[in-house]
Amino acid sequence: MGRTRVVVILLTILLLMATKAGARSGPTRLLVKVGALVDVRHGRLLPNHAILTEGDRITEVGPADVLLARAPKETPVLDLSRLTVLPGLIDVHVHLTVNPEHAGYRALSVSVPREALHGAANAWRTLQAGFTTVRNLGASGYADVALRDAIAEGDVPGPRLLVSGPALGITGGHCDNNLLAPEFRYKAEAVADGPWAARAKVREVIKYGADLIKVCATGGVLSKGDQPGTQQYTFEELRAIVEEAHKLGRKVAAHAHGAEGIKTAIRAGVASIEHASLIDEEGLQLAKERGTYLVMDIYNHEFILQHGERVGMLPEALEKERQVGPLQRENFARAVRAGVKIAFGTDAGVYPHGENAKQFTYMVKYGMTPLEAIRSATIWAAELLGWADRVGALEPGMFADLIAVEGNPLEDITLLERVVFVMKGGVVVKNVAP
Numbered sequence: 001m002g003r004t005r006v007v008v009i010l011l012t013i014l015l016l017m018a019t020k021a022g023a024r025s026g027p028t029r030l031l032v033k034v035g036a037l038v039d040v041r042h043g044r045l046l047p048n049h050a051i052l053t054e055g056d057r058i059t060e061v062g063p064a065d066v067l068l069a070r071a072p073k074e075t076p077v078l079d080l081s082r083l084t085v086l087p088g089l090i091d092v093h094v095h096l097t098v099n100p101e102h103a104g105y106r107a108l109s110v111s112v113p114r115e116a117l118h119g120a121a122n123a124w125r126t127l128q129a130g131f132t133t134v135r136n137l138g139a140s141g142y143a144d145v146a147l148r149d150a151i152a153e154g155d156v157p158g159p160r161l162l163v164s165g166p167a168l169g170i171t172g173g174h175c176d177n178n179l180l181a182p183e184f185r186y187k188a189e190a191v192a193d194g195p196w197a198a199r200a201k202v203r204e205v206i207k208y209g210a211d212l213i214k215v216c217a218t219g220g221v222l223s224k225g226d227q228p229g230t231q232q233y234t235f236e237e238l239r240a241i242v243e244e245a246h247k248l249g250r251k252v253a254a255h256a257h258g259a260e261g262i263k264t265a266i267r268a269g270v271a272s273i274e275h276a277s278l279i280d281e282e283g284l285q286l287a288k289e290r291g292t293y294l295v296m297d298i299y300n301h302e303f304i305l306q307h308g309e310r311v312g313m314l315p316e317a318l319e320k321e322r323q324v325g326p327l328q329r330e331n332f333a334r335a336v337r338a339g340v341k342i343a344f345g346t347d348a349g350v351y352p353h354g355e356n357a358k359q360f361t362y363m364v365k366y367g368m369t370p371l372e373a374i375r376s377a378t379i380w381a382a383e384l385l386g387w388a389d390r391v392g393a394l395e396p397g398m399f400a401d402l403i404a405v406e407g408n409p410l411e412d413i414t415l416l417e418r419v420v421f422v423m424k425g426g427v428v429v430k431n432v433a434p
Contacts (some may be wrong), residue, residue, distance in 0.1 A: 021137035029054045030426065031071050032078045032402070033064050034085040038409065040197075040378045041393055043371050045410060051085070053400040056425035060392055080404050080421060083433055086374065087394050088132025088159075088401030088424060089416070090381035091356050092293050093253075093274055093345030096122045096136050096161075097143045100303070100351055103222065104312040112141030116252060119147040123158025125354035128430050130419035132401040133160040133391045135345075137214045137253055137274065138167040138175070139212055140189070145209035157429060160399075162385055164253065166190035166203040168198060168241060172218035173232040174255065195240035198233075204245040211246045215270070217254040218261035220302075222313060222318045222350065228257035228324050229278055231264060238268035251386065252319035253295075259283055266292045272343065272384055276335070277328035284338045293384045296332045298366060299359035301325035303351035329366050336367035343384045344377035357416040370413040400426040404433065 009021040030053045037049040052071060059410040060067060068077075102110050111120075119139070126134060128203050136144040144163035151158040167176025168190045177189045192201035202213055217233050218227030224233075233241075245252045246269070254265035256276070257277040265273060266286045272293040273279070279287075279294070287294060304313065304321045335342060342364075346356045363373040382392030404421035422430035 005233075029072070029075050030078060030400075031067060031075050032085070032423075033068075033082060034080045034404070035082050036084045036408070037061070037394060038084065038086040039376065039394075040087060040375055041395075042372075045084070045408065048081075049085075049402070051394060051402065053426045056400055056427075058231050058394060058396055058398050058400050060396055078428075080316050080433065083404035083406060083421060084408055084415075085394070085402050085404045085421075086409065086416075087378045087392055087398075088403055088422070089130050089357070089377045090133045090135075090319065090344065090385070090392060091131050091346055091377065092124070092135040092272070092343045092381050092384055093137050093297060093347055094126065094134045094353070094356070095138060095347070095349030096126065096147060096353065097139045098133070098349035099347065099353075099415045100307070101311045103308070104314045104317070106312040108179060112143055115140055115398040116143040116146055118155045119143055119159070120150070122349070122353035123147060123151060123156065123161075125352075126348070127157060127159050127269060127422065127424065128419075129354045130403040130416065130422055131159055131356055131357055132399075132403075132422070133163075133385070133387070135212070135253075135385060136161055136163045137255075138164060140166060142166070142208050142210075148211075149209075153255070158393070159424070162211040163209070164212050164386075165208060165210040167216055167255065168192055168201055168205075169216040170232045172225065173216055174218070174223045175214075175216035176421075178224045178226075193237075195236050195403065198237050198241045198245040201312075202241055202248070202250075206245075206248050206250060210250070212242060212250050212271075213252045214274075215241055215252060215254050215265075217256040217265040217270075218258040220255065220257065221324055222317045224314055224316065225228065228320055229259070229261075229263035231258055233261075235264050235268055238265055238270070242269040264289055275323045275328065275347075277331065279331050279335070280336075284335055284340055287335075287340045288338060293341045293343045293380075294335055295343050295384075296328060296335070296346045297345055297347035297350075297359070298332050298362045300347050300350045301329070307351075329362070332363075333367040336372075341380060341384075342368075342376050343381040357419070360416050364413050370410050373413055374409065374416075399424075406434070 097115040148161035251271040
């Protein structure tokens with residue numbers, strides 16, 4: 001084991017011990033002075049502000065001099081007066097238990113326990129990048145459920161997680177596994193064909209801990225033997241999945257590239273369309289009318305084409321990406337112009353974890369303002385998650401999740417790729433500010 005890796009592991013252990021100790025005996029109240037605060041809800045940059053936290057929540061936000069005068073004298077002060085502070089970021093589409101170098105046939109050698117350990121490492125990288133809340137969409141063996149619970153109980157550091165467990169799909173479809181020969185008779189654990197089988201599978205994944213349901217409504221890019229534009233589940237099947245999920249208090253996220261599959265999923269009542277690469281005008285209108293979020297991973301096209309062959313992605317997958325990726329970006333721009341709801345989601349795991357913020361640049365390039373891109377990863381993402389009352393803004397009652405950068409991200413969105421401070425739930429997990 002290399003010296004660098006040993007140091008990283010030791011620092012992680014020490015941080016975890018400090019976090020647990022802080023939860024028991026550390027200060028319950030903290031005043032954070034900031035040079036400027038991004039008010040994402042009103043689109044303002046507020047200079048010389050402060051945030052008062054108690055436990056894991058924000059209790060007050062206002063001008064620094066007012067809060068300093070009002071706070072009890074023994075209140076510890078954290079000085080970030082040279083930095084700009086934002087809410088902790090949210091990525092609504094990640095695969096923490098997956099690494100890009102295990103693409104294609106290489107994935108067959110990775111066990112579920114190993115995936116869970118990858119998840120712990122990747123959760124740390126994601127948190128260090130400033131993403132304090134993420135939605136994990138698809139994991140074998142409920143490894144994401146175990147990871148969520150380990151983070152919540154303080155066993156490993158990472159962002160807050162909403163997890164889907166294994167994704168529902170049809171036999172031979174994108175969320176099945178078509179890499180093995182027929183004699184193995186392998187079928188992915190959440191394959192379900194027909195409305196009643198799909199309902200039963202929804203009940204099963206919820207039984208084992210899923211916070212939401214992920215369903216593959218169309219073919220995919222990185223899978224074998226299917227096409228991104230091809231609809232897989234029928235309306236009747238998708239409607240059964242959505243009805244069952246809603247009955248049990250869960251939302252549904254639909255992987256969907258093809259135009260018809262997208263529209264069918266929206267009509268069935270899903271909360272979000274993941275990828276939405278080939279969405280047409282009717283699909284955009286449907287999404288806008290019904291308040292369906294689009295989650296369009298427009299950064300990872302670069303990584304796939306530059307590094308896909310090296311990490312083992314199938315030749316057919318690379319060819320599909322060459323065709324679909326540019327169209328997805330064009331349709332992202334059309335969605336922005338149409339005023340469709342968009343939440344920030346990157347498909348991290350297709351590319352290395354911790355690089356999530358690189359997508360902001362592409363969102364701005366293809367039509368968003370920096371403020372809109374930030375909102376997609378804060379208040380808009382929080383609304384999609386159903387967590388608008390706890391994350392996504394720096395306001396009283398919210399979790400004390402905040403990040404800091406040097407400079408103004410409303411003018412230079414690339415600053416979010418260089419986060420120098422991260423706090424989650426009132427606990428500092430990164431501070432490399434000068």
